[in-house]
Amino acid sequence: MTPETNRLITTRDRQINVVFKSTSPEPLAVQEKVDSKDVMQAMEAFSDIYKELDKMIGLDEIKELVFQIYAILQIKQFRSQEGLQVSSNVYHMIFKGNPGTGKTSVARIIGKLFRSMGLLSKGHLIEVERADLVGEYIGHTALKTREMVKKALGGILFIDEAYSLARGGDKDFGKESIDCLVKSMEDHKNDFILILAGYPKEIEDFLKTNPGLPSRFPIQVNFPDYTIDQLIEIAKQMAAEREYVILPEAIHKIKNHLMQEKLLNLNFSNARHIRNLIEKAIRFQAVRLVRRARKLTKQDLINLTHEDFYINGKTEEESYFNLKPS
Numbered sequence: 001m002t003p004e005t006n007r008l009i010t011t012r013d014r015q016i017n018v019v020f021k022s023t024s025p026e027p028l029a030v031q032e033k034v035d036s037k038d039v040m041q042a043m044e045a046f047s048d049i050y051k052e053l054d055k056m057i058g059l060d061e062i063k064e065l066v067f068q069i070y071a072i073l074q075i076k077q078f079r080s081q082e083g084l085q086v087s088s089n090v091y092h093m094i095f096k097g098n099p100g101t102g103k104t105s106v107a108r109i110i111g112k113l114f115r116s117m118g119l120l121s122k123g124h125l126i127e128v129e130r131a132d133l134v135g136e137y138i139g140h141t142a143l144k145t146r147e148m149v150k151k152a153l154g155g156i157l158f159i160d161e162a163y164s165l166a167r168g169g170d171k172d173f174g175k176e177s178i179d180c181l182v183k184s185m186e187d188h189k190n191d192f193i194l195i196l197a198g199y200p201k202e203i204e205d206f207l208k209t210n211p212g213l214p215s216r217f218p219i220q221v222n223f224p225d226y227t228i229d230q231l232i233e234i235a236k237q238m239a240a241e242r243e244y245v246i247l248p249e250a251i252h253k254i255k256n257h258l259m260q261e262k263l264l265n266l267n268f269s270n271a272r273h274i275r276n277l278i279e280k281a282i283r284f285q286a287v288r289l290v291r292r293a294r295k296l297t298k299q300d301l302i303n304l305t306h307e308d309f310y311i312n313g314k315t316e317e318e319s320y321f322n323l324k325p326s
């Protein structure tokens with residue numbers, strides 16, 4: 001009999017009925033020879049990793065996509081058991097979004113999720129940029145690109161600012177790298193997933209100049225800029241993960257700062273900006289506390305007050321150096 005286990009995973013906005021079986025139409029490394037214990041472990045892994053994704057603020061499009069892929073794998077198993085045709089899927093993806101919108105973090109989680117679903121044997125992420133793929137003399141580029149693909153086998157090859165490969169036009173070695181990647185996608189069809197990431201406009205222009213490319217990336221995901229409310233949620237979450245609490249007056253100060261930043265800073269780095277803000281506030285809080293004469297309470301150690309956010313309408317860096325507490 002086929003080992004099979006069901007479990008309802010309750011997430012923020014949906015319930016997933018997880019069913020893991022040992023037979024699968026996909027080349028499932030994890031599920032190849034499973035006994036009940038392995039099934040149980042795979043299920044736990046999927047559930048834990050899915051929660052990691054679900055915990056991220058916003059990102060509805062990618063959460064929906066993961067659910068679709070999960071659903072299609074389940075249905076394939078049932079179809080295969082009923083003797084129905086099962087088609088194979090291509091999972092190469094394009095991630096379009098501004099800096100700090102979660103592209104790399106999501107790619108890392110997708111790798112682990114796909115491993116738990118048996119779509120990838122290792123699920124690791126190899127993050128590269130132009131310099132890692134493009135060489136300096138004839139033949140060097142193919143060597144470098146193939147080497148990176150080899151490292152990514154069983155996992156994800158994530159190319160940040162992928163359009164930089166097309167920067168120098170037809171005579172540039174970047175073109176050789178693209179050709180080599182396309183060939184690798186054919187040669188290692190089910191062995192790795194290629195994710196091209198970058199700013200939305202540049203990625204779209206890149207795809208237009210390479211007519212053969214869009215059809216090789218059937219999955220395109222948008223990573224929109226976070227709203228102010230989402231950025232505040234992210235700030236609270238990042239603080240909580242570090243066992244800190246941002247007091248309401250500080251939240252108010254951050255909100256005002258974010259409104260200005262989003263308006264004036266063309267390179268605003270979304271959640272990464274928030275991470276830097278929190279990390280600096282934690283350092284400033286430490287300085288504020290060690291200067292205090294009285295004994296510190298547990299609450300003192302937890303609270304981040306408005307004094308710890310030296311933002312004051314300037315860029316973080318300027319604020320940090322000019323307004324360090326004296």
Ligand SMILES: Nc1ncnc2c1ncn2[C@@H]1O[C@H](COP(=O)(O)OP(=O)(O)OP(=O)(O)O)[C@@H](O)[C@H]1O
Pocket residue numbers: 055056057058059097098099100101102103104105106160234237271272275
């Ligand atoms: N939705 C989110 N919820 C919580 N934290 C987030 C979220 N999105 C991003 N972060 C955090 O923000 C930081 C930057 O995210 P990440 O590196 O994934 O962005 P990116 O889009 O890949 O940026 P870039 O394009 O500049 O490389 C990381 O610390 C990440 O954990």
